[in-house]
Amino acid sequence: MLTHLMDYLIEFFLLPEIEDATIWESDRNEYLKSIEKKVSSLMQSYIANSLIISRTLQISLNLQQS
Numbered sequence: 001m002l003t004h005l006m007d008y009l010i011e012f013f014l015l016p017e018i019e020d021a022t023i024w025e026s027d028r029n030e031y032l033k034s035i036e037k038k039v040s041s042l043m044q045s046y047i048a049n050s051l052i053i054s055r056t057l058q059i060s061l062n063l064q065q066s
Contacts (some may be wrong), residue, residue, distance in 0.1 A: 009035055 015028070 005039055006032060006035060009039075 011030075015031075
């Protein structure tokens with residue numbers, strides 16, 4: 001899933017296609033790693049927020065039933 005997302009982001013930002021043997025490979029790899037870190041961080045935040053919302057809804061329902 002992460003690879004698919006990275007491919008999408010590369011296409012979205014119109015990053016140039018490069019050959020593996022070019023001098024730009026390390027720059028591209030660093031860029032991809034930074035995107036991967038950002039996506040991972042966003043996914044973790046989303047999951048954490050989803051859990052907080054879910055727990056809040058559970059508490060709210062429990063209070064309404066009491």
